[in-house]
Amino acid sequence: MNQAENFLQQKLKERVDKGLLRKLTNLSLPIDFCSNDYLGFARSSTLNELIEEHIFNLKPHFNGSGGSRLLSGNHPYTEETEQFIADFHHAETGLIFNSGYDANIGLLSSIPQRGDTIITDELIHASLIDGARLSHAERYKFKHNDLIDLEQKLKVAKGIIYVVVESVYSMDGDLAPLQKISILCKLYNAHLIVDEAHATGVIGKKGKGLVVKLGLESDVFARIVTFGKAIGTHGAIILGSQSLRNYLINFARSFIYTTAAPLHNIVAINCAYQLLANGDETNQIIKKIDLYNHLINDLDLSIIPSKSAIQTILFSGSEKARNAAKNLQDNGFDVKAILSPTVQEGKERLRICLHTYNKDEEIINLVHHLKVLSKHE
Template sequence: MLGSWQAKLVNRIEDSTVRTLKMQRDCVDFSSNDYLGLARNPLFQGDLMSIVLKYPSALKGATGSRLISGNTRTQEEVETFLAQRYGVESALLMSSGYIANLSLVSSLALRGDTILVDELIHRSVHDGCQMSAATKWKFRHQDLNHLESLLKKARGQIWVLVESIYSMDGDYAPLADLIDLTEAYGANLIVDEAHAVGVYGNGLVYEQGLMSRVFATVITFGKAMGFHGAAVLASQELNDYLVNFASPIIYSTGNSDLMALSIQAAYQFIDKNPTLREQLQQRIMYFNSHLKRTDRKVLFSAIQPVIIPELNKLKSTAEELERAGLSVYPVMPPTVPVNTGRLRICLHTHNSFDEIDRLTTIIKEYL
């Protein structure tokens, strides 16, 4: 007799939604989050090599959590660099955006509190909610009227969590309106900037001059920065609290100095190469012009979803693209809601116009 966990796997195999690990193929990249191409940029790689040669000790591991043996002067200097760049009191480095969201939600939202999350927010926030004793409610994606109806009923300390750009839909959150609404109800707003940092300067919260009006911002470096890691930008008091009460931080091995130095180098490289963002926007506009897309919610986003609800059709489209040497990731339920399966197309500075021509030609055959 199958155990419950085995039955779940069998069900996924039978409905053709099973996930498997695959080796990266030599295809044209329309699937990674390397929006500005830093992960493959030889000039940026040269900068990283210079760091290694100048600071060979940065290659070693942290050897323990930051509370035991994993904290270094280098990490604190990079945190100071980030805090000054964003004009906040404090920045706290972590190993990933997943860990950052897990840390914030699980430690801040206490029994009797209410967590309100956009229904399409990243899985890390939902998992953080599972670690919390607070009440969690989801509001309809980008629906501020629904959010306000929940704010009226919420009890205790209220926490509202959104993304500035959503990872599967590529659409923008109405940040100024969200802030006005949460301030009116005394709620704390936390914004995940994973897909905005780098692509839109320091991220949409910063670029719109809203840093002082959000409770905390999560910035990550595994997308446009071409590396990995994350940071929470907030008050010194909040980050002191996280160090004391956030289990994912307390019980995880710290980061290497190489990670911290590479994050700083990525910001400096992007500052020196402003044309990277311009090149990306050119490719986004070119893609949308070919498919005649006019929805302003995603018109300037590096993430361009093409909805294909029928799973067999979605798979056959992805397979055809792969045969053509184009890497596009098909996203199926349960990652996205039922009947919203899609090709999650990511555009990059390193995509040529000819490659975009090949991509859109095949897509149009299946739509």
């Protein structure tokens, strides 16, 4: 066995010994409380029909784009879609990337320079962390949603300062105190970057996100909106000024050096936004969230309060979280345990995602089973 193969097997064995080995599964359970399809767009027949209609009218000549946006992969429809989405979110303009990961990597690896400072909430997504690591800027983390700690980091920051947060955190489901963070950024001349991945479609009127809900559009340097969650498709867009868009086209490597998404995918994104703009799905998901929160308050479980579609039950240890998830899965609920290193050791959890298609009785039944679990904790 060569050294590289030995290294791979040793690292995998360490995961097995700790009970943390990740595996791909095809587990399909009848009641979805796991996926990020908050508004049901990924399974929507209405959206599917709208996409087919637009594809028929547009009649794209190719199955794929054939190259990057800077070569053969650009299309007027793509640019129209970018502006349509930017207008929806009250932004000047935007640039579509192939995924949220690509967007975050491209943004943070290209803009902050040597001598600048990136300050991130300790719970930001891995893609934001990786993007920051690829830059040559100084990096600091502040304690989650801790304004005092953030200000301490701002006081020692140098160069152009970027503060990076999520509006809704993907594992805790809680919201960032964006108004107060924005005030601090203004005080220290810092530039605020907000990932709205889990706020889009859920938070604010028509799901325009927390930034729009709070009226902070002009105070945010860049927003990242992803399409693979509530929008039910695939890809992401970075929203901001025309200068930001032009800069990313010229310097974001994850945009420049990748094949553009096929036009079929852009049509799906455009149609999903039409559905969001004209539908009532955001109000529907808010009702489901309110029902769950009303019911869960009576249980003796460790929870993180959340007004988002992401709800969390904390367990002290991987085995307890895994056993709780198996109990729910045995009863038909698709709920996953989130273990370290995805979350901090000792804060393993059940991550429960609510959807417009979850029937009220399914939510009531889920909480009933959680009540049973709480008695054995």
